[in-house]
Amino acid sequence: MAEMSNNLFNQKLKVVNVGLELFAQTLTRQEVPTTHVSWRPPAGGNKVVAKLLDKHEERINAANDKVIQMYNDAQPVLTGVKPAHTVLTGLTRDTILHAGPPIRWEDMCGPLQGAILGAVRFEGLAEDDETAVQLIKRGQIKLAPNHHYGSVGPMTGMITYHMPVFAVKNETFGNMAYCSINEGLGKVMRFGANDPEVIDRLIWFRDSLGPALDQAIGLSGGINLKVIMAQAVAMGDEMHQRNIAASSLFARKICPRIARLAMDNAEKAKVIQFICDNDQFFLNLAMAAGKATTDPAKGVQDSSLVTVMCRNGTEFGVKVAATGEEWFTAPANMPEGLYFPGYGPQDANPDMGDSAIIEVIGLGGVAMAASPAVVRFVGAGSQADAVRYTREMGEISHAKSTQFLLATMNFEGVPLGIDIRKVVESGIVPVINTGMAHRQPGIGQIGAGVVKAPYGCFEKALAAFAETLTE
Amino acid sequence: MKIHNVVRKNNYYDSVTLMLISKQLKQVEGLDDVSVMMGTPANRVILQEADLLGPEGENAGPNDLILAFRAPANIDVQWVLNKIDEQMGKKAAAGDSAEQLIVRSAAKVYQEDPDTNLAFISVPGEYAASEAERALKYGKNVFLFSDNVAVEEEAYLKTLAAAKGLLVMGPDCGTAIINGKGIGFANKVKTGDIGLISAAGTGLQEVICLLDALELGISQAIGTGGRDLKDAIGAATMLQALELLSNDSNTRLIVLISKPPAQPVVEKILTRLAGISKPVVLCFLGSVIKPAAANITVAATLEEAAVKAALLSGKQPALPTPAAILKNWAETATAKLASGQRYVRALYAGGTLCYEAMLVLGETLGPIYSNIPLAPQLLTQTVMVPGQHTAIDLGDDRFTMGKPHPMIDGSLRDAYIMQVAGDQQTAVILLDVVIGYGAGEDPAGELVPVIESARQAAAGGGNTLVAVAYVCGTSQDEQNKAVQTAKLQQAGVLVARTNAEAARLAGMIAGAERNG
Numbered sequence: 001m002a003e004m005s006n007n008l009f010n011q012k013l014k015v016v017n018v019g020l021e022l023f024a025q026t027l028t029r030q031e032v033p034t035t036h037v038s039w040r041p042p043a044g045g046n047k048v049v050a051k052l053l054d055k056h057e058e059r060i061n062a063a064n065d066k067v068i069q070m071y072n073d074a075q076p077v078l079t080g081v082k083p084a085h086t087v088l089t090g091l092t093r094d095t096i097l098h099a100g101p102p103i104r105w106e107d108m109c110g111p112l113q114g115a116i117l118g119a120v121r122f123e124g125l126a127e128d129d130e131t132a133v134q135l136i137k138r139g140q141i142k143l144a145p146n147h148h149y150g151s152v153g154p155m156t157g158m159i160t161y162h163m164p165v166f167a168v169k170n171e172t173f174g175n176m177a178y179c180s181i182n183e184g185l186g187k188v189m190r191f192g193a194n195d196p197e198v199i200d201r202l203i204w205f206r207d208s209l210g211p212a213l214d215q216a217i218g219l220s221g222g223i224n225l226k227v228i229m230a231q232a233v234a235m236g237d238e239m240h241q242r243n244i245a246a247s248s249l250f251a252r253k254i255c256p257r258i259a260r261l262a263m264d265n266a267e268k269a270k271v272i273q274f275i276c277d278n279d280q281f282f283l284n285l286a287m288a289a290g291k292a293t294t295d296p297a298k299g300v301q302d303s304s305l306v307t308v309m310c311r312n313g314t315e316f317g318v319k320v321a322a323t324g325e326e327w328f329t330a331p332a333n334m335p336e337g338l339y340f341p342g343y344g345p346q347d348a349n350p351d352m353g354d355s356a357i358i359e360v361i362g363l364g365g366v367a368m369a370a371s372p373a374v375v376r377f378v379g380a381g382s383q384a385d386a387v388r389y390t391r392e393m394g395e396i397s398h399a400k401s402t403q404f405l406l407a408t409m410n411f412e413g414v415p416l417g418i419d420i421r422k423v424v425e426s427g428i429v430p431v432i433n434t435g436m437a438h439r440q441p442g443i444g445q446i447g448a449g450v451v452k453a454p455y456g457c458f459e460k461a462l463a464a465f466a467e468t469l470t471e
Numbered sequence: 472m473k474i475h476n477v478v479r480k481n482n483y484y485d486s487v488t489l490m491l492i493s494k495q496l497k498q499v500e501g502l503d504d505v506s507v508m509m510g511t512p513a514n515r516v517i518l519q520e521a522d523l524l525g526p527e528g529e530n531a532g533p534n535d536l537i538l539a540f541r542a543p544a545n546i547d548v549q550w551v552l553n554k555i556d557e558q559m560g561k562k563a564a565a566g567d568s569a570e571q572l573i574v575r576s577a578a579k580v581y582q583e584d585p586d587t588n589l590a591f592i593s594v595p596g597e598y599a600a601s602e603a604e605r606a607l608k609y610g611k612n613v614f615l616f617s618d619n620v621a622v623e624e625e626a627y628l629k630t631l632a633a634a635k636g637l638l639v640m641g642p643d644c645g646t647a648i649i650n651g652k653g654i655g656f657a658n659k660v661k662t663g664d665i666g667l668i669s670a671a672g673t674g675l676q677e678v679i680c681l682l683d684a685l686e687l688g689i690s691q692a693i694g695t696g697g698r699d700l701k702d703a704i705g706a707a708t709m710l711q712a713l714e715l716l717s718n719d720s721n722t723r724l725i726v727l728i729s730k731p732p733a734q735p736v737v738e739k740i741l742t743r744l745a746g747i748s749k750p751v752v753l754c755f756l757g758s759v760i761k762p763a764a765a766n767i768t769v770a771a772t773l774e775e776a777a778v779k780a781a782l783l784s785g786k787q788p789a790l791p792t793p794a795a796i797l798k799n800w801a802e803t804a805t806a807k808l809a810s811g812q813r814y815v816r817a818l819y820a821g822g823t824l825c826y827e828a829m830l831v832l833g834e835t836l837g838p839i840y841s842n843i844p845l846a847p848q849l850l851t852q853t854v855m856v857p858g859q860h861t862a863i864d865l866g867d868d869r870f871t872m873g874k875p876h877p878m879i880d881g882s883l884r885d886a887y888i889m890q891v892a893g894d895q896q897t898a899v900i901l902l903d904v905v906i907g908y909g910a911g912e913d914p915a916g917e918l919v920p921v922i923e924s925a926r927q928a929a930a931g932g933g934n935t936l937v938a939v940a941y942v943c944g945t946s947q948d949e950q951n952k953a954v955q956t957a958k959l960q961q962a963g964v965l966v967a968r969t970n971a972e973a974a975r976l977a978g979m980i981a982g983a984e985r986n987g
Contacts, residue, residue, distance in 0.1 A: 006636045007588075008612050009691060009719055013650050014586050016611070018577045018602055019593030022879075023616070023655060026908040027591070030652045035584070037577045039594050042601065054601050057608070185513045338490035341506035341539070342521030376487050391572050395579065426575030447490075 044424045044459045049466040053421055056302065056469045060421070061398075063302035067321050068399040068417045070297050071361060075171040076289035078223040081214040083206070085161040087178060088149045092161070094125060095142040099157025099354040100312025101327045102145055105136050109313035109349050111192025114441020115156035116143065118194025122202050123160050147308060147319075150295070151178035152287045152354035155190035155437060156313070163202065164210025168225065168288040170296065177291035179284045181205055181213075184277065190353070191437045191444035212271045216257035223253055225289040226403060232282070233363070233404045233414070238371035239286045240355060240364030241433040241448055246282035251275050283355065290357035299324045304465055305398055306418040309356035309430065309453060313349055313437070318457050320420055322468045330456035335436050337377045337449010349439040351451045356432045362401045362414035365431035365450060366393040369408050374433060377449045383408065389431060390415065396422040396430065420465060423458040472503050473544045476525035477552060482536040483509065489536075492558045496540075499554050505540035507555060509533060577602065581609035591654065592641075593617055599642060600624035607631050607639070614654050615641030615696065618868065622703045625696070629707035638715070639708055641696040645672030648679065648692040655694070656878060658907035659947035663688020665780055666722035668712045670695045670729035673821030673905060674756070674773055676943055677970055678728060680952075681777035683945045684968075685788055690722040691715075700732035706740055717747045725751045726780055728773070730826060731758035741767070752780050756823070757830045757845070773827050774971035791972040800965060801979035807935040808898055808980075815839075815981045816855060816891040817862035817901035817974075818884055820877040821943065824903045824970045825864040831974035835982050836860050842867050854887045855894055860981070862901070863887070878905050881914055885921045892925035892936050899937045900925065901977040903970060906944035906955055915942065915955035919962040926963075937980055938964040941973035 015034045017024035024036035043050035053060065085091050096119050098112060105113070117129045120141060126132035135141045146152050146159055153159050158180065165178040180190075183201060187193040217223060229239060232246035239246060255272050263271075275281055294307045303321035310317055316332045319325065332350040339345075358364040368375050369390035372383045387408065393415045394400075400413035418430055429452045436447040484492075489507045496505040506523055508514040510531025518524040523539040531537050538555055574580060580587060590606035592599055596619025603613045607628065615628075620642035632639040640647055640654075646669070647654040651662055658676055660683040667689060669675035679689055693716075695708040709727065716722045725747070727740070732755060744751050745764040752768045753760060754776035760769050768783065770776035774791060781788040815832060819825035822843060829839045840851040840861045854863050863870075865877045865884050877884045884902075891897050900922075904914050911917065922938050929936035940959050944952040956966050967973035 006612065006638060006715060008638065009650060009715065009721070011588050011650075013589060013652050014584070015589045015591050015654075016577055016580050016584075016587050016606070017591045017593075018606075019591070019616070022909065023591055023593060026653065030908070032652050034591075035574055035580050035587070037580065038573045038575055039577075039602075040575070041595075041598055047597070050598075050601060054605065057605075186516060338487070338494055340490075340517050340521070341493060341504065341508070341523055342517075373485060373487050376491055388572060395572070395575055422576060422579075428575060 040425065040427055042425050043462060046463065049463055052466045052469050059302050060304055063300055063322070064305050064398045064417060064419065067297045067300050067303045067305045070173070071293055071416055072402045073172045074226070074293035074296070076168045076177070076225045076292040077171050078166060078217055078225055078285060079169045080167045080217050081164045081181070081210045082167050083210070084159050084163050084165045084178070087165065087167055087176070088151060088159070091149055092142065093123060094140060095144060095161070096120065097144055097146045097149055097151065097153070097157070097159040098312060099146060099153050099155065099352060100310045101315055101317030101329050103312045103314055105143060107314055109352070110439050110441040111349055111352065111437045112156050112313045114192035114194050115158050115189045117441070118189050118198055119158045119160045121194070122199050123162060145312075146354055147310065150176060150291070152291045152310070152357055153180045153190070154182070154283060154287065154355045155353040155435060156192055157354050158189050162206050164205055164214075166285055166288045168285070168292045170292040173296040175292060175295050177288045177295060179288035179291070181209065182278060182281050182284045184274070184280070185445065187444050191435070192441040193444045194442060208267060209271055209274060212258055212261060212263060212268070213254070215261050216254050219257040219260060220253065223250070225285055228253075228282070229286060229289065229363070230403045230405070233367060233370045234407055236371055236373065238364055238367040238374055238433060240283070240358040241374045241377065241435075242371050243282040243286065244279045246286065247279055250282050250285065286363070287355055287357055290361045293361050294357065297321045302469065304419050304421050304462075306360055306420060309360055309432070310354040311351045311356065313352035316351060316454050316457055318453070318461055320461050320465055323461065323464050326464060328457045328461035328464065330454035330460070333451050333454055335434050335449045335451035337436060337447055339436070339447035340445070343438070343446035347438050347446055349437045351432070351434060352437055353434065355434065356453070359430050359432050360418065362397070362404055362416040364433045365389065366397070367404065367406065367414040368431070368433070369406050370414070372408070377433070392428055393430065395426055396428050420458045420461050423455070424462045427455065429453045429455050429458065472541050474523060474525045475540050475542060475548055475551070476528035477538040477548070478510065478527050478531045479536040479538070481534050483534055484536060492555070495558050496555060499551070501542055501546055502551065503541040507536065507538050510535040510537050578605055578609065581606065581611060588612055589614060589649070589654070591616065596620050596642070600628060603628050603639065604631065607635060607637055610635065610637065612638045613640065614647060615639060615644055616655055617641070618643040622698060622701070625698060626704055626707075629704060633707065633711060638693070638711060640694045643698065644694040644696040646675045646692070647694040648689060650691070653908040656905070656907060656909040658683070658945050660945055661686070661688035662690070664690055664721060664723035665726060665784070666690045666716040666719060666724070667692040667726045667728065668695060668709050668716065669693070669727070670697055670699050670709065671756070671823035673943065674728045674823030674827070676821070676905065676907065677773040677824060677827070678726060678754070678777050680943055680945050681774065681790065681969060682780060685777065685781045685786055685790065687781060687784055687786060690719060697730070700729050700736050702733045702735060706732070706736050709740065710743055713743060713747065717749060723749060724780060724783055725749055726754065726776055727751060728754045728776065730756050730823070750783050752776050752783065756826055772830060772971045773823070774969040791969050792967070797972070797976055797979065801976060801983065804937045804965065804980045805983040808937065809934050811895050812898035812934055813981060814896050815860045815862070815899045815901055815977045816897050817977070818854065818887050818891065819862065819864050819903050820866055820881075820884065821903050821905050822864040822866050824941070824943065825862050827970055828901060828974035829862045831971050832860065832862065832978045835978040842869065855891050855897070857896065878910050881911065881917050888921050888925050889928060892928045893932070895932055895934065897929070897936065898981045899939055899977045901973060902938065902940040904940055904942045904955060904959070906942065906950040906952065907948045910950065913950060915958040919958055922962055922964060939967065939973050939977045939980070940964050941967050941970045943970065
């Protein structure tokens with residue numbers, strides 16, 4: 001009858017209790033090692049979907065293994081800094097790229113609108129905001145997500161025709177990804193500020209910083225970003241809210257080469273000063289590295305792993321490997337955290353930016369344990385809380401990174417590959433470490449903290465994913 | 472309101488620490504706004520915009536700490552600074568580091584902990600089969616407590632399990648003891664060489680408890696779920712468990728327990744038993760079986776199964792109470808009854824115990840109405856049918872829908888006890904008290920005041936209510952059978968030594984020849 005012999009009677013009993021906790025308690029009282037599973041209906045209670053997921057579980061797991069391999073094998077290398085229009089296919093002068101999933105002008109939050117008005121002026125498409133708004137409303141300015149052009153940008157995420165972008169090549173798969181240059185703190189376009197100081201800085205990026213960086217990178221023959229990121233994680237960065245180690249490591253690589261450039265000395269010093277003064281300089285590099293890492297996974301059949309998470313200040317959007325370029329969206333949540341003096345929750349804008357690509361590759365909120373300094377943004381956090389965050393993210397991840405290791409967790413790899421099945425089954429949503437923008441344009445950053453991805457977009461994604469599971 | 476700035480030279484704190492402190496300081500009374508920041512140019516702009524920058528702060532450098540606050544002109548600045556200092560370096564009100572991460576996915580445990588060998592599943596029935604299937608896929612044995620699982624699903628699960636050499640106990644399986652550990656509703660019993668397989672939950676509890684009382688121990692007790700012996704399932708689990716027990720060197724004697732199975736299934740089991748060298752006690756409650764094989768002993772009741780297993784083990788069973796003594800108890804009780812009091816009303820928490828009671832009562836009293844009747848024409852969902860004896864399984868789905876099982880929470884049964892006691896025709900209330908793992912902490916203690924109220928209610932109508940009870944459990948159980956028994960006896964309840972004996976006693980009391 002039985003093909004295999006059952007050794008149950010000769011083994012020590014070890015139980016998984018799925019359901020009523022009472023039974024776990026009676027087993028524990030008898031000293032039976034028991035793990036209680038806090039059960040919820042699978043697939044959010046959608047039985048048709050649950051059945052499909054169950055039926056094809058092995059196939060999905062195999063596809064997810066493949067995607068994890070892609071993520072772990074990725075080698076994002078910074079190859080240069082180029083004017084966006086020379087590298088982003090199809091980017092026209094009158095196109096403004098923004099963060100997050102697609103959104104109409106009318107539905108945009110204040111900072112995003114503010115940034116777009118600034119970007120229109122930066123490109124010389126309009127002299128003033130009033131004209132800019134008219135152009136936009138007449139459809140003469142094309143608004144599109146960065147992700148549709150192979151790029152990413154933090155917060156409002158502005159990328160326009162003449163802006164310089166980091167060009168990152170995933171050498172394993174040959175694909176490219178792009179990201180804007182980080183503007184530093186204070187009044188910056190990514191937080192919706194758009195006054196002349198902001199525009200002047202962007203002009204300097206275009207004319208001076210971008211070309212200088214490009215030449216210096218050229219001298220280096222390309223800079224492997226993953227190596228820097230792995231070191232920085234060991235040094236206490238989680239690469240989303242804290243980039244000080246990565247930024248410093250990057251400065252060590254780039255500054256000696258900038259020094260060798262044939263440039264005016266004062267200008268050279270300004271470039272070096274700008275890079276060294278900005279703790280978040282590396283964030284945008286990490287984002288491009290993230291985008292370059294996850295792009296090859298798009299379209300991997302049967303894989304339920306997330307390839308994109310991003311927000312536009314109104315909606316949160318995810319993409320899943322098997323469903324390719326399809327967006328699944330839900331209203332963006334409000335971040336929770338600490339505010340600069342004079343500001344509070346009433347001033348904050350809902351979650352914003354393409355930077356959640358960092359969490360997709362296992363960093364940011366997922367790697368909170370690497371970065372105890374950051375966990376304190378969510379109240380009086382302790383190291384134990386940081387570890388708990390990471391462990392919880394492990395509950396919804398398919399595997400672990402082989403390269404981003406957590407010294408504070410005995411060098412375990414960070415959780416890697418957010419699995420929409422597990423998000424929906426557990427009700428645990430990804431946590432994202434983020435900056436907070438003022439809800440009105442022009443004011444800028446007012447704090448930083450943690451935000452949760454909205455559950456709803458994962459539920460939608462799972463239903464669509466299940467439909468791709470054909471025989 | 473005045474802006475105060477105090478600058479501390481070369482006093483570095485990281486920005487998160489300072490933001491946290493600033494947040495905590497906002498609660499300091501008397502301050503309009505407060506912020507502590509390093510004096511970088513960017514921070515000075517932020518302070519300026521928050522209207523917190525004074526002349527001292529303007530001159531601070533990046534390594535200087537600025538303590539900035541807005542307060543009434545007459546405020547004691549030193550007091551505020553002390554308050555700020557209190558917050559610096561203060562130990563964080565850290566989260567409990569021992570806090571366990573809530574586990575949400577069984578699959579993850581199966582993957583990460585290959586040593587787990589049993590999945591205990593008690594999720595709602597509509598989801599139970601897929602949870603069980605998942606456990607089987609990961610190579611785990613399954614104890615499926617959930618009910619409302621489709622029979623097709625059960626058949627599929629058991630086929631899958633057999634192919635993988637795994638056991639599926641259930642669905643609707645309440646009791647098992649594996650390697651000496653009670654799973655679900657179970658009792659703490661002695662370890663020994665009797666292996667049991669049962670399609671009846673409280674039936675299994677009753678036999679292991681009686682064996683324990685007879686100083687006999689068990690090797691394994693395997694529940695199969697109530698539907699295992701139906702045609703559609705064909706005793707899949709029972710046959711598989713039989714294979715395991717016949718190969719188990721710790722098992723010398725096997726006891727099989729079930730309500731009467733379908734005839735083809737009986738044949739199937741008998742055929743298999745003929746191939747087993749170990750002695751087997753077969754208790755298919757009330758069904759008449761004539762086995763060919765010499766190693767099979769048939770028992771009609773749970774009590775008889777325990778007694779015969781004892782005899783086969785070379786024990787002289789001290790059960791049940793001799794008939795003469797029972798007769799004496801019955802006569803004493805009967806003498807107190809009014810002439811209209813003629814019927815037994817049995818209110819059971821345990822389904823199989825109820826079934827056994829009906830078998831026993833039926834012998835002397837005739838037809839017993841029930842929600843789990845011995846014959847279809849005796850079906851009733853009413854606790855009290857006028858002019859009839861009733862025995863109701865209050866653990867049946869119809870009564871427990873949306874309420875806890877009476878083995879866990881007796882309040883539902885309490886209400887029915889009061890209803891029955893108020894009826895002039897009720898002579899005896901017959902009750903079971905099931906203790907052990909999963910049962911209430913003190914079921915007898917909770918029952919005593921109810922019985923006392925029931926007695927008073929009956930006395931109000933000029934009647935004397937007789938209560939007969941049985942405690943299914945052992946003295947090793949946490950609730951302790953002896954303690955539970957004593958509580959009932961002190962309340963004047965007649966406590967029998969087996970469930971069958973309780974039924975016999977109730978039958979003798981209600982069935983006695985009386986005048987009027």
